[in-house]
Amino acid sequence: MTTNERTGDATSEVESGEEEEVLGGGELAAHLIKSGITRNEMIAAITNRLHAEAMASLPPNVRRRIRALRTLQKEFADIESKFYLEVHALECKYERMYKPLLEKRAQIVSGAYEPNDAECVNPWRDESEEEELARAVQNAAIAEGEEKKEEKEPAEPPMDPNVKGIPDFWYTIFKNVSMLCEMMQEHDEPIIKCLQDIKVQMFEDPIGFTLEFHFLPNDYFTNTVLTKEYSMKCKPDEENPLEFEGPEIYSCKGCEINWKKGKNVTVKTIKKKQKHKSRGSVRTVTKSVQADSFFNFFAPPQMPDDPNSTLASDTQALLTADFEVGHYIRERVVSRAVLLYTGEGLDEDDDDDYEEEEEEECSTEESEDEEPAPRKRGKKQNKALQENPAECKQQ
Incomplete structure (x- = not known):
């Protein structure tokens, strides 16, 4: 069924979307299911179709005025992009002002600088409650140590004061x-x-930023700094200018990690059984595959050279998640590190443990070595504060 142009307005015209053949609701859903898109994409497509039908039902002169409003919205987006460019320039300016503070923070964390008494005063906080809690924790640790001593169980060594x-x-x-x-x-x-x-590290032209992860000498790789570079754009898209919502990351670039022999945590070796087609004999071969690891963050999917090319849905999903992580580290982690360490600045999602989900059995033609189950977050801070890095060579 095709849409009909309404009569009664000499200046009316049918928009391009209204000239296309339109499927009924049920037919549209069936068509989308066959196309293999996800449920969320299907809901979005149906919702967009319903909105388009609502607009198509308006009188031609009203649709014409809506087109005028879209033109105004485009001009608004052009001005808004200039606003965000100035905001980014301000961010770069203040990033230079933050730098001495962040460098001193790094010195305190590493032990290169010991703060004086005046620097350790927080007049906006009541330190008595924290000190009382610290004494209670210490007394509990002593009592627990005595119990373990009676049970002849080895106790974890306390942190060196x-x-x-x-x-x-x-x-x-x-x-x-x-x-x-x-x-x-x-x-x-x-x-x-x-x-x-x-x-x-912030950049103004072209706009973007680089995350730098600084490491102590360790047993895993020779790099002292790992980098992740993000390129941003702050201009309405020529084909879809009304979708502009401010600066967005459009590409990222990782770095090569120089792994020491046998220490690459991003790769695992699996065993696979192969059966001969005619003889029926079975042999076991090993192959290397990618392993789950934070350090895959430094090897993002390759971006196509053509900015207008369409990415595969799984690649797009990986890049979207990558962009979210990069933006979060820049906006929240680096600037509020001490509050995330103490727990004061955690979001509600960070402060709650995840619920256990039911496991689903699946069958596979490949026989692989058993892998450890995905890790769940437990009691985070107390355990983390007690563990000491054995692999780092303190300087």
Whole structure:
């Protein structure tokens, strides 16, 4: 069924979307299901179709005025893009002002600088409650140690009161922030404990930023700094200018990690059984595949050279998630690190444990070595503060 142009207005015209053949609601749903798109994409397509039909039902002169409003909206988007460019320039300016503070923070965390008494005063906080809680925790630890001594069980050594800096500062943040904790696997933890600092470098022309992850010398790779570069755009798209919502990341670039022999945590070896077609004999072969790891963050999917090319849905999903992580680290993690370490600045999603989900059985033609189950976040901060990095070579 095709839409009919309404009569009664000499200036009326049918928009391009109204000239196309339109499927009925049920036919549209069936068509979308056959196309293999996801449920959310199908709902979005049907919703857009309903909105288009609502607009098509309006009188031609009203549709004409709506087109005029769209023109005004386009001009609004052009002005808005200039506003965001000026905001980004301000961010670059203030990033230079933040830099000395962040450098001092890094020195305190690493133990290179010991703050004086005046720098340790927080007049807006009541420290008595925190000190009382600290004494209670210490007394509980002593009591627990005595119980374990009676049971002849080895007790975990307490943190050295003369320790330098703040041990496991960034590792504790990774444990506390759900987005980062989900990315960090058990085999990543010894490396994350060697993370000294995360820095942000802002760029004005073209606009973008680079995340720098600074590491102590460790047993896993020779790099001292791992980088992730994000390119941004702040201009309405020529084909869809009304979709402009401000600056957006459109591409990213990781870096090569120089892994030491046998220490690459992003690769795992699996065993696969192969059956000969004629003889029926079975042989076992091994192959290397990608393993879940935070350090896959530094090897994002390759972006096509043509900016107008269409990405596969799974690649697009990976890039979208990557952009969200990069933006979150820049906006929240680097600027509010101490509050994420103490738990004061955690979002509600970070502060709640995940519920267990039912496991589903699946069959596969391949026989692989058993892999450890996905890790769940448990008691985050206390455990994280007690563990010490054995693999880092403190400087």
